[in-house]
Amino acid sequence: MKTKKLNSWLETIAPEYPLMIAGPCSAETETQVMETAKGLIDKRVQVFRAGVWKPRTRPGNFEGHGEKALPWLQKVKNETGLKIAIEIANAQHAELALKYDIDVLWIGARTSVNPFAVQEIADAIRGSGKIILIKNPVNPDLSLWIGAVERFHQVGMSDIGVIHRGFSSFRPGAYRNEPNWQIALDFKNRFPNIPMILDPSHICGRRDCIYDTAQTGLDLQYQGFMIETHIRPDEAWSDAKQQVTPKRLLEIIDKLCLRKKQFADPELLDKLSFYRQQINRLDDELIELLSERMKVAEKIGHIKKQKSVAVLQTDRWKEILQKAIEKGKNSGLSEKFINRLFKAIHQESIDKQERILKKN
Ligand code: PEP
Numbered sequence: 001m002k003t004k005k006l007n008s009w010l011e012t013i014a015p016e017y018p019l020m021i022a023g024p025c026s027a028e029t030e031t032q033v034m035e036t037a038k039g040l041i042d043k044r045v046q047v048f049r050a051g052v053w054k055p056r057t058r059p060g061n062f063e064g065h066g067e068k069a070l071p072w073l074q075k076v077k078n079e080t081g082l083k084i085a086i087e088i089a090n091a092q093h094a095e096l097a098l099k100y101d102i103d104v105l106w107i108g109a110r111t112s113v114n115p116f117a118v119q120e121i122a123d124a125i126r127g128s129g130k131i132i133l134i135k136n137p138v139n140p141d142l143s144l145w146i147g148a149v150e151r152f153h154q155v156g157m158s159d160i161g162v163i164h165r166g167f168s169s170f171r172p173g174a175y176r177n178e179p180n181w182q183i184a185l186d187f188k189n190r191f192p193n194i195p196m197i198l199d200p201s202h203i204c205g206r207r208d209c210i211y212d213t214a215q216t217g218l219d220l221q222y223q224g225f226m227i228e229t230h231i232r233p234d235e236a237w238s239d240a241k242q243q244v245t246p247k248r249l250l251e252i253i254d255k256l257c258l259r260k261k262q263f264a265d266p267e268l269l270d271k272l273s274f275y276r277q278q279i280n281r282l283d284d285e286l287i288e289l290l291s292e293r294m295k296v297a298e299k300i301g302h303i304k305k306q307k308s309v310a311v312l313q314t315d316r317w318k319e320i321l322q323k324a325i326e327k328g329k330n331s332g333l334s335e336k337f338i339n340r341l342f343k344a345i346h347q348e349s350i351d352k353q354e355r356i357l358k359k360n
Pocket residue numbers: 025051055107108109110135165202
């Protein structure tokens with residue numbers, strides 16, 4: 001996928017600040033939509049979002065007003081000057097979005113998992129010149145995300161962006177949707193010309209971690225945000241816990257620290273290059289150490305083979321992990337990090353030993 005000019009739309013709508021797409025999870029009533037939008041008239045907010053078709057996990061919840069809500073959004077555009085954005089999940093939604101001249105269309109996380117739905121939407125908006133934003137699929141699958149983007153690129157859409165909204169996880173954690181930053185960063189590295197927008201609302205699932213997550217996004221050079229905003233968040237018909245008032249959103253924007261992309265000061269550059277060299281050297285040492293550790297694991301593999309012992313020795317593994325966690329704690333390394341690191345190391349040792357045991 002050649003992505004040279006896919007970001008020019010961003011410079012047009014948000015030339016000075018990060019792109020800010022704000023507005024309620026769902027368009028509930030004309031009054032709620034208008035009151036929220038009026039609170040968002042600010043030069044740092046460019047696009048008003050509202051869901052009119054809501055993909056709900058369980059039936060019986062509010063599923064959006066559909067077409068009836070689209071004139072409310074047109075009114076927002078006419079009265080506030082904000083651009084308007086909605087989620088579309090099938091060809092019929094796409095046609096209605098075009099009929100009501102919605103400016104920005106986004107593909108939800110439950111739709112980007114489905115190549116049939118994505119293709120159907122791509123065919124329906126082909127040639128429309130609209131801005132299309134593709135949320136990451138609910139499951140942590142980089143190729144599926146890239147595939148969805150490719151389907152829009154293939155039909156000639158040229159104003160494309162992606163939204164990182166986190167990934168479903170089986171284990172309950174601090175986030176509603178695990179950020180798995182690495183997946184989004186891998187996307188960014190592969191397609192640096194496609195703007196990456198962060199949706200801290202759906203990552204956090206609660207309003208108190210939105211600022212912090214948004215700051216991480218800026219530190220990682222994301223180019224914009226989608227943040228759910230409601231005039232009375234506690235009364236919201238969907239996603240009440242994660243929405244903030246327009247006033248709070250503007251406070252969050254005030255607090256966010258925009259970091260410079262590059263260091264201009266030569267003295268700082270020198271210091272930075274000194275530390276970067278140190279990092280490079282330490283990384284080399286880490287790799288050498290890991291390789292040495294794997295060679296020892298292979299020796300153990302040969303002994304296990306001779307004696308027909310199983311590769312996985314649960315008690316020994318528990319002991320290794322426990323020790324590492326303790327040591328890590330004393331050295332300022334979090335348990336979560338040690339867990340992840342040692343699981344990866346252990347997996348590589350198991351793979352190596354398995355290969356030895358299976359070799360004739
Ligand atoms: C939304 O933006 O309201 C929404 C449904 O998001 P997601 O597709 O990320 O779940």
